[in-house]
Amino acid sequence: MTEPGSNEDKLARLLRAAYTETPALSPTARVAILERTLVEVRKRGGRRAAAGARGFLYAAAALGLVVLLALAAVQLWYPREAELATLHVQAGPVELQRTRTRILWFRESSTVTLAAGETARLAAGDRMRTGAGAAADIAFAEGSTATLAAETELAIARLDRSPGGQIELRLEAGQAAASVHALPSRAPHLTILTPAVSAVAEGTRFAVAVIAADHTFLAADAGTVRVRMQEQEARLGAGEELDAILGQPLVVRSQTPPQPALDPLPEAVYEPQIAVAGQVVSTPQAAPAVLVEIYVNDALQTTLALDAAGRFSWDYTAPGFGSYRFHAVAQSARGKAGAPSAAVSTTYSKRAPAFQLARTGQGELPVSELGQYATRESVVTLVGRGTPGETVVIYLDGVEVGRAAVDASGSFTFQFTAPAEGAYPLRAVALDDAGYASAEVLLATIVYDITPPILRLTRFPGDEVSAARVTLGGQTEPGAGLTMNGAPVAVDAAGSFTFEVALAPGPNAIRLIATDAAGNTVCSTSTILRK
Amino acid sequence: MVTSATAERQLVARVAQGDEEAAAELYRLFSGRLYAFIYRQVGGDPSLGEEVLQDTFLAAVRSAGRFREESTVFTWLCGIAWRQAADRNRRARRRRQVLEGHTAEEFMPLSGAPQPEEEVQREETRAWVRQIVESLPDRYRSVLLLKYVEELSTQEIAQITGRSIRAVESLLLRARATFREHAELRGDV
Numbered sequence: 001m002t003e004p005g006s007n008e009d010k011l012a013r014l015l016r017a018a019y020t021e022t023p024a025l026s027p028t029a030r031v032a033i034l035e036r037t038l039v040e041v042r043k044r045g046g047r048r049a050a051a052g053a054r055g056f057l058y059a060a061a062a063l064g065l066v067v068l069l070a071l072a073a074v075q076l077w078y079p080r081e082a083e084l085a086t087l088h089v090q091a092g093p094v095e096l097q098r099t100r101t102r103i104l105w106f107r108e109s110s111t112v113t114l115a116a117g118e119t120a121r122l123a124a125g126d127r128m129r130t131g132a133g134a135a136a137d138i139a140f141a142e143g144s145t146a147t148l149a150a151e152t153e154l155a156i157a158r159l160d161r162s163p164g165g166q167i168e169l170r171l172e173a174g175q176a177a178a179s180v181h182a183l184p185s186r187a188p189h190l191t192i193l194t195p196a197v198s199a200v201a202e203g204t205r206f207a208v209a210v211i212a213a214d215h216t217f218l219a220a221d222a223g224t225v226r227v228r229m230q231e232q233e234a235r236l237g238a239g240e241e242l243d244a245i246l247g248q249p250l251v252v253r254s255q256t257p258p259q260p261a262l263d264p265l266p267e268a269v270y271e272p273q274i275a276v277a278g279q280v281v282s283t284p285q286a287a288p289a290v291l292v293e294i295y296v297n298d299a300l301q302t303t304l305a306l307d308a309a310g311r312f313s314w315d316y317t318a319p320g321f322g323s324y325r326f327h328a329v330a331q332s333a334r335g336k337a338g339a340p341s342a343a344v345s346t347t348y349s350k351r352a353p354a355f356q357l358a359r360t361g362q363g364e365l366p367v368s369e370l371g372q373y374a375t376r377e378s379v380v381t382l383v384g385r386g387t388p389g390e391t392v393v394i395y396l397d398g399v400e401v402g403r404a405a406v407d408a409s410g411s412f413t414f415q416f417t418a419p420a421e422g423a424y425p426l427r428a429v430a431l432d433d434a435g436y437a438s439a440e441v442l443l444a445t446i447v448y449d450i451t452p453p454i455l456r457l458t459r460f461p462g463d464e465v466s467a468a469r470v471t472l473g474g475q476t477e478p479g480a481g482l483t484m485n486g487a488p489v490a491v492d493a494a495g496s497f498t499f500e501v502a503l504a505p506g507p508n509a510i511r512l513i514a515t516d517a518a519g520n521t522v523c524s525t526s527t528i529l530r531k
Numbered sequence: 532m533v534t535s536a537t538a539e540r541q542l543v544a545r546v547a548q549g550d551e552e553a554a555a556e557l558y559r560l561f562s563g564r565l566y567a568f569i570y571r572q573v574g575g576d577p578s579l580g581e582e583v584l585q586d587t588f589l590a591a592v593r594s595a596g597r598f599r600e601e602s603t604v605f606t607w608l609c610g611i612a613w614r615q616a617a618d619r620n621r622r623a624r625r626r627r628q629v630l631e632g633h634t635a636e637e638f639m640p641l642s643g644a645p646q647p648e649e650e651v652q653r654e655e656t657r658a659w660v661r662q663i664v665e666s667l668p669d670r671y672r673s674v675l676l677l678k679y680v681e682e683l684s685t686q687e688i689a690q691i692t693g694r695s696i697r698a699v700e701s702l703l704l705r706a707r708a709t710f711r712e713h714a715e716l717r718g719d720v
Binding site: 007008011012014015016017018019020021022023024025026029030032033034036037038040041042044045 | 546548549550551554555558562563566567570571575577580581584585588589592593653656657658660661664675676678679680707710711
């Protein structure tokens with residue numbers, strides 16, 4: 001509001017006075033302007049409709065663009081399979097099935113067969129199968145490696161891109177060995193899953209074999225491996241192994257098999273074939289032995305399989321005469337060797353002459369209890385067996401006393417003449433044409449004895465007794481036989497004897513006869529009167 | 532017909548939706564007052580006023596959707612008309628500059644029948660007031676007319692011209708001073 005009379009009020013009145021007229025639109029202009037305005041309104045409505053349609057199209061296009069951009073962003077963001085491992089085929093064929101994300105959840109699978117020397121990049125989800133005789137290595141970017149044996153199926157279940165990421169391998173059949181690259185600050189990161197167990201490597205080298213769906217074998221060569229089977233858990237240390245069998249306890253054992261034991265051998269053998277045998281007794285604390293190595297004179301000669309009882313046998317053919325020392329070493333299925341067995345030895349010799357009998361003109365001599373052949377004859381014929389064509393050399397006290405040829409039937413005879421009474425241990429060797437001699441053996445001890453044995457009574461009740469039974473005793477030659485009135489009397493090894501005799505009333509004759517091994521006899525007759 | 536501010540705003544909203552009846556009603560309600568406003572803003576040129584009025588309604592139809600209801604509908608229309616008129620005035624001034632050198636008589640309308648002396652004097656006063664107003668810069672002339680002829684508040688002037696209230700007040704102060712200087716030069720005020 002302006003103050004009346006003020007300059008502003010004066011100005012206001014001047015201006016209002018100057019612009020007092022109220023202009024009016026001409027009717028024509030009024031109608032024309034209205035028409036044009038309404039036309040504009042209609043046009044705008046049409047534009048709005050068109051704009052609405054266009055807007056819909058624009059919105060749809062914009063939405064499509066947004067979706068495309070979102071897809072692109074998601075595609076960029078979406079974690080693609082990181083190819084963080086390389087498969088090296090050592091021996092083919094190896095079938096590799098690869099699955100890769102193409103767009104979002106759209107995945108593409110392909111299968112290739114790789115030959116020896118070929119390589120392929122691997123990512124999570126890849127599966128590989130080695131054929132018969134094939135072998136392959138997997139090198140992981142973080143430094144760990146895995147080796148696949150023939151006829152093995154392995155899938156890479158997880159292969160994280162991030163540092164310290166996890167590697168999970170699913171071994172479905174066959175055998176795999178892994179060498180895990182362990183960093184001091186790094187948590188265990190490599191896990192092998194089998195149908196029966198999960199094995200987490202804690203910086204180690206270890207091997208896994210799927211024996212069956214419910215049976216997995218694991219062995220740690222370095223570091224430790226944590227094995228989980230259902231509710232059970234075990235920790236394998238270096239040099240340990242276990243058989244994880246569903247439903248059975250996890251028992252950790254040494255990878256070293258038990259020590260074998262060899263059967264004793266004869267001191268000498270006369271044929272080149274030497275039968276070597278032994279046994280490996282299984283224990284729960286040691287790996288089962290599947291093979292034994294046989295060493296001859298510390299040189300490996302053969303490897304033998306074990307039967308169900310752990311026994312093994314082998315016929316060794318000696319290449320020549322001499323001593324042979326054998327020992328055995330057990331091996332586990334993984335080729336781990338146990339402690340060597342105690343050694344057993346034998347000597348392969350030329351077959352020594354074998355004594356058969358000794359005879360005189362009176363016939364074959366019996367062997368005494370002392371293993372001697374006693375005779376009252378000075379000439380004794382010895383008969384023995386040997387290798388046809390060889391010569392038997394007879395020694396007495398180290399001095400050759402004669403030779404005998406072995407005939408085609410393998411027999412030889414040697415006539416020995418005793419120079420005087422006495423015992424003659426005759427030893428012999430077999431000698432072949434090449435000059436090889438057998439071991440010297442005792443052929444027989446001939447005793448030339450023409451002296452009757454002693455016989456004396458040391459216990460005699462007297463010439464007259466009243467008792468119905470009396471005891472008598474005495475001494476004779478050791479080994480001699482004794483009879484009393486024709487009945488044998490026992491003589492001990494020292495030649496002593498004691499016997500009881502029943503006396504009839506009146507005089508009783510006691511007739512003792514001693515006979516030595518050579519047949520020499522002595523007779524003693526006594527009479528005891530029973531009053 | 533008396534309409535409430537709310538009803539007027541609803542009219543604008545309907546125009547924005549393409550309602551021809553609403554547009555006709557809006558035109559009926561405001562075309563007269565708006566033409567008078569424009570007529571004075573363009574220096575009393577009827578045909579120019581009609582053109583500006585046409586342009587104002589066309590612009591109002593096109594921008595009805597952007598009416599924010601921060602002012603009355605008439606103030607909003609005045610703002611559109613003021614900008615249209617200002618544009619026309621700028622173009623007219625450039626045209627006058629091109630025609631400079633020609634005598635005023637060539638463009639002065641011929642006087643009609645003789646008038647009484649008092650009426651002649653009032654008419655002379657109105658004439659020189661108008662001459663002074665028309666000789667003022669557009670920004671001064673415009674705010675003087677808006678303030679003292681259209682009798683709008685400073686706030687409404689600010690909404691129409693797009694200036695702040697303080698700027699309008701300052702402009703009015705300078706416009707009055709300038710008008711007074713021109714009037715003193717003539718020795719009539």
